Amino acid sequence: MTDQPVNILMVDDDEDDFFLVSQLLQDISPGQYQLDWAPTYSKAVEEIDRKKHDIYLVDYRLGPYTGIDILHHFQQLEYRAPVIVLTGKGDYTIDKEAMQAGASDYLVKGEISADQLERSIRYALDEAHHLRVIEENEKKYFGVFEKAHDLIILADCDKNVIDANPAALRNLKYSKEEMLNLNLKELFYHEDQYRHFFENICGEDSSLRTEYNFLTKEGRKLDVMVSAVTLDETEQIFLCVAQDITERKREEQEKQQQQKFVVTGRIARVIAHEVRNPLTNILLAVSQFKGEPVDPEESQVYVDIIERNCTRINQLITELLHSTRMMELNIQPHGINELTDKALTLAQDRLQLNEIKVNKDYLKQDIIIPADEEKVVIALLNIIINAIEAMTPGKGVLTVQTLQQKDKAVITISDNGPGIPEEMKMRLFDPFFTSKPKGTGLGLTSTQNIVMNHKGTIHVESEPEAGSTFTITLPVNG
Template sequence: MTDQPVHILMIDDDEDDFYLVSQLLQDISPGQYQLDWAPTYSKAVEEIDRKVHDIYLADYRLGPYTGIDILHHFQQLEYKAPVIMLTGKGDYTIDKEAMQAGASDYLVKGEISADLLERSIRYALDEARHLRIIEENEKKYFGVFEKAHDLIILADCDKNVIDANPSAIRTLQYSKEEMLDLNLKQLFFLEEQSKHFFDHICGEDSSLRTEYNFVTKHGKKLDVMVSAVMLDDAEQIFLCVVQDITERKREELEKQQQQKFVVTGRIARVIAHEVRNPLTNILLAVSQFKGEPVSMEDSQVYVDIIERNCTRINQLITELLHSTRMIELNVHQHGVNELTDKALALAQDRLQLNEISVRKDYVKQDVLIPADEDKVVIALLNIIINAVEAMTPGKGLLTLQTTKQRDKAIITIGDNGPGIPEETKSRLFDPFFTNKPKGTGLGLTSTQNIIMNHKGTVHVESEEGEGSVFTIVLPTN
């Protein structure tokens, strides 16, 4: 019980019964209960309408009225306070009628003890509190169901739609009645997607989150993300929360197309920059031939300039194509620890020459990935060499770590070099971008291409003065 007294209204036309109950409540716990009295039906109705009592004790017999009339008044008010009916001995039909009319309990006059009364009040209050919590939760979840922007559909493994919220009805363009008559598989654009969904939700998984294509009543195709969970295994009833991602997918496609234009423009600028210098030399040499006649000796010099710069242009284009084209892979199962160690072995001379320390933290059981060994080793070697060249000789620390997360193998390669400026980091994988005096600027471009061809990703985290960490994520299947 709380610190506040329990307010009780006793509805009974017998004052002796009121005093008897009052005394019993005092015996239970003085001050814990506050008992008020309504000796008539009209007084009872007046007090009930005020809704100030926690619980009601109602005698069945109230002159021309009965306790059932009191219960009916509660129903008319939609007031769900607990009511304990007081009946005479042997009135079993009345007891049953009272419970059916909404009474929380009944007590037989003449058999009421302090313990029995206390237990009945406590149970009635507890039951009322639990029912109130359930009702509040039902209202809350019903509000979520009704107002949610996502489509919510309740269905069973016979593919029957049991219920659907307004968003589902509105988006799928069916009426409520049509939705409830619908076979859920009719919402799937492709039959194989419907089969995939039911095989999983009605199989051993009992939950899933997958992209599908739905179709509206009028044939419009929707891209949707379906999250489903089995609510009742026995009845095979499940809940689907469906997000309409049609607009998001369209925006993603537009963004990808814009990024393609950006990448194309960037490559065009790189090519223009790298090709312009040798092309300028060629044009200058050609202009000399067009001017005054030149000696054989000078002619040879100009021819050499043209040949050398044409070769340079050809070399640049060849390197660019090799670094960015889709490559043919010779795939076998290899461990990420094994591949990382092979790349490290190839960099051993540079590590020793620069007196670089190495710290390894590998996953204990090597993680196998489908990989072209030579190409992945080259990709890792490029990152290791960049790390070595970034660090101060004699003070460098190269850290190598391998881990597994679900169906992904992760390799991280870190250094304690000066870090990468923010404006440089965004261009790190661009073709021909380099800060090295003799670098081609294609090492990391080639690395990214190799990793992407393995359906993986590579990204870098770096702060100036804090070093850099390259993270390579590769699928295990």
């Protein structure tokens, strides 16, 4: 109980009964209860309309009226206050009728003890409090359910739709009646998707978040991100919230197409630039053969020019193909410490020439991963060479670390160079993108391709004047 007294209204036309109940309440706890009296139906209705009491004790017999009439008045007001009905001994039919009409409890006059009255009041107040909390939560849920922009559907594991919010009806083009007659599998565009959905939601996990395709009544496909969770395991009822991502996916596809055009255009411009120079040399050499006859010694010079530039063009095309194509891998078990050391060994001459200090922080016990040794070493070597070229000779520090994160092997390569500008980071792995005067721009493209072919990831972090860190993550189990 709270520090404030419990306000009770007793509706009874017998003053002796009022006095008796008042004494019982004083016996329970003096000052804990404030009891008011309404001796008539009209006075009772007047007090009830004011809604100032916490609980009501109502005698069944009130002259021409009954306690059931009082309960009906509560219903008309939609006032859900706890009501305890006082009945005569043996009035079991009346007791049942009172409970059906909304009474919290009933007590038999002449048999009421202080403990019994206190317990009945306490239970009725607790029940009323719990019902209010439930009602408030229901109102909150109903508000979210009705006003949410996402599609919300309640269903059971028999695949029957139990309820759907306005957003679901609006987006799926069904009426409420049509939706409630649907089997949920009819909303899935692909049969394998609804099978996957129900295997997960009705399985052990009882929750999921996956992208699916829904089908509207008009036959239009909706791309949706579905989050679902089981609400009642006994009844096997689950809540399904579907976010319509159709427009977002369309915009992403358009953006990807635009990016493809941008990349394709950039590659085309670089190829045109790289190939045009040797082609110009070839054409100039060929033009010499079209003019005056040249002696054999001079013609050999022009033939060499043609051959050298044709070879250059062939090399450019080969490098481009190797840097971007899916490759065949010779997978064998190798340690990440072992692979990293081999890449450092190949870069040893450059490290010494530039007086670069190397810090190694390896795992004490090497992690074995499935890898193509030659290709992974090349990928690491490309990053190491870039780091060497980025640092000031005599002041450079190269830090190489290996570690394990769950089922992933991680290799980080850090330098203390000037860092990579933000606008360059976005294009770092693009074919032919380079900041080096004589670079082809295919080294990091090739590195990324090798890592991706090993089902791994590569990520770069860099801050101006704070150096750069490349992180390669490779799966331990392939």
